[in-house]
Amino acid sequence: MMMKWFHFLKQKREEKKKAEVLEKEILNQKIASKENEEFLLLIKELKLLKEEIPVFLPEIDFKSQEKSEMKLKAPMILRPALAGVGVILIFLAIFLPNLFSPKFSGLNKKAIAKEKELIKKQILVHKETEKKAEVILKNL
Amino acid sequence: MLEEEKLIEKAKKGDILAFEKIYRKHGPKVFRFLYWKTSDIETTKDLVQEVFLKAFKKIKSFKIKKGVSISCWLLRIARNTVIDFYRTSKPTYSLEALEDPVLKLASSQPLPSQLTQRNLENERLKKALAKLPEIQREVIVLRFIEGLSSKEVGEILKKSDGAIRIIQYRALKKLREILKNEKI
Numbered sequence: 001m002m003m004k005w006f007h008f009l010k011q012k013r014e015e016k017k018k019a020e021v022l023e024k025e026i027l028n029q030k031i032a033s034k035e036n037e038e039f040l041l042l043i044k045e046l047k048l049l050k051e052e053i054p055v056f057l058p059e060i061d062f063k064s065q066e067k068s069e070m071k072l073k074a075p076m077i078l079r080p081a082l083a084g085v086g087v088i089l090i091f092l093a094i095f096l097p098n099l100f101s102p103k104f105s106g107l108n109k110k111a112i113a114k115e116k117e118l119i120k121k122q123i124l125v126h127k128e129t130e131k132k133a134e135v136i137l138k139n140l
Numbered sequence: 141m142l143e144e145e146k147l148i149e150k151a152k153k154g155d156i157l158a159f160e161k162i163y164r165k166h167g168p169k170v171f172r173f174l175y176w177k178t179s180d181i182e183t184t185k186d187l188v189q190e191v192f193l194k195a196f197k198k199i200k201s202f203k204i205k206k207g208v209s210i211s212c213w214l215l216r217i218a219r220n221t222v223i224d225f226y227r228t229s230k231p232t233y234s235l236e237a238l239e240d241p242v243l244k245l246a247s248s249q250p251l252p253s254q255l256t257q258r259n260l261e262n263e264r265l266k267k268a269l270a271k272l273p274e275i276q277r278e279v280i281v282l283r284f285i286e287g288l289s290s291k292e293v294g295e296i297l298k299k300s301d302g303a304i305r306i307i308q309y310r311a312l313k314k315l316r317e318i319l320k321n322e323k324i
Binding site: 015016018019020022023038039042043045046047048049050052053054055056057058060062063065066 | 176189193266309
């Protein structure tokens with residue numbers, strides 16, 4: 001197993017060396033081995049394939065593309081604004097009922113005080129009429 | 141500052157004419173790279189358009205690096221676009237379309253009687269290229285057909301220089317073997 005592993009590593013190292021040598025020879029166009037000579041011939045043939053591919057560049061209207069992008073940008077600005085309005089609405093939906101509840105509303109406190117006073121007055125009136133009724137009964 | 145860098149700077153500032161010049165200059169390279177992958181002119185045209193519209197939108201984010209040209213950036217966009225194209229259009233493939241595009245490219249050429257010796261050699265090479273694994277074929281196309289440096293190829297394929305050199309060596313070795321062993 002170890003032997004196999006060492007053999008594999010050795011092969012890898014050799015391959016790396018050969019690849020590096022080939023790269024140098026490609027760049028310098030200097031041939032040192034028969035193998036690389038074949039590779040260089042192959043590369044020359046490959047270079048000729050470039051002319052084989054027909055090129056048909058499509059007409060692209062970049063100006064209209066820019067215009068459509070500008071149109072798209074306006075809603076992009078509106079998005080954060082809409083999000084802000086949404087947050088405010090959610091905030092109001094949560095806190096609005098509480099703002100008008102008797103616990104938090106100053107107006108309602110006044111109303112409750114008035115209500116209490118009215119009730120007290122009513123009780124007083126009721127007591128006064130009771131007293132009057134008692135006086136009338138005694139006089140009878 | 142080089143002329144191309146000036147063009148890029150202008151394009152970054154929104155100069156459409158400068159971007160159109162970049163398109164005219166690098167379009168053929170992108171077209172050929174995509175054609176090697178699709179082997180269909182109409183699909184390649186659509187993909188080229190998609191690539192350059194993406195590039196037009198993202199040109200502001202492009203940074204000029206030493207030893208890496210704008211063509212690398214464009215070819216990387218092209219590679220990602222073609223990967224997305226095959227990923228999204230996979231379920232609608234016919235059996236014919238599942239055939240290797242490069243093999244299809246090789247077979248879509250004129251009849252042997254119409255070919256000259258040079259063309260026959262090219263046919264042999266194309267068929268041999270079709271038999272290489274995808275990554276090896278990409279390295280061969282970019283490195284030798286398009287003439288990019290190993291650093292530039294590494295930038296496009298997201299691999300180190302060393303890895304590209306090894307892939308290139310293996311690809312050439314395999315290509316030579318295919319050409320020797322099989323009489324295509």
